[in-house]
Amino acid sequence: MTGLFLSLYWSFFKVGLFTIGGGYAMIPLMEAEVITVHGWLNAGEFLDIIAVAEMTPGPISINAATFIGYTMAGVPGSLIATLGVISPSLVLLLLLSRVLIGVVQNRGARIFLGGLRSALVALILLASYTLGQTAIIDLPSALIFGLILVASLIRPVSPLYFIAAGAVLGLILFPY
């Protein structure tokens, strides 16, 4: 059990440490840790949890860490995974808050982050492809994907609306 706690903490610590810019930046990392490296969840379960994390208030990666931690190791697991994902922010800010403004405005650091963000775009695109293979399984689900992709690109409103639309379309189009 201790081993599982340690790997939960370390996995989510890495997710927290390499999520730059918040939001969906954490998807490729969490996918790699939770599905590929540890096999804790399959792609379908992972997507379900992201959907729930998106529907509930609060930052998605903290929500997802709590849910995945609970699934793997109950309440202690959820607390450990959540602590893992917030640790990098806490440690960096508590120890280095005085120098951080200088660091993030440093030219070299900004150029490094620019390159890192190009990588992030590639990784998020790839994650949507691999996760899509589990989510888009027939014509109706492809239709839901297409509609919501186009709608979210044209009208950048809160993702909550698109999640709600996905749920309603699922109820209508599901092959019961």
Add this chain to the structure above:
Amino acid sequence: MLTFLKVGAFTFGGGYAILPVIQQEVVDNKRWVSPDEFSDILIITQGMPGQLALNSAIQIGIRLRGIPGGVVGALGVTLPSVIILLAIAAYFYPLMRDNDYVQAVFYGLRPAVVALIASAAVKMGRNILHGWNGILLCAALLAAAIITQVHPIVILVTGGLAGLVIFRKGL
């Protein structure tokens, strides 16, 4: 100190629009930080690892009460999430899972989530990838990620280092 938990209370309704809500609360209503300080906080928040809401809450906490304040700020943002998600994971999710309608909802939610992820990639790409260098770097890294199947952290660090070489003359 209790006032810090308000940081948690307002991210409660937050989701994606968290930052403007925090700004209104701590700059306009509570006057905990000045608009200038808040823009410094935002610059750090966006240039460092971690969640946006979490990073700004910790920094505001530190400015007000030092290290204990930072810890309380982090707890304030995190606790509501933990409590709500634990309740869902422990009680509601197992109850709902075998229901036909819940299956139908998740059947629709999965492609919806994938669409949102793809859309995030497209929007980020539009904002970030200026000029051919950025686009080529992104394409090269995508190809590398597919072919080598290495951990995303390796791709991210490679991207950053490649950026130092490619974008040296100006971003």
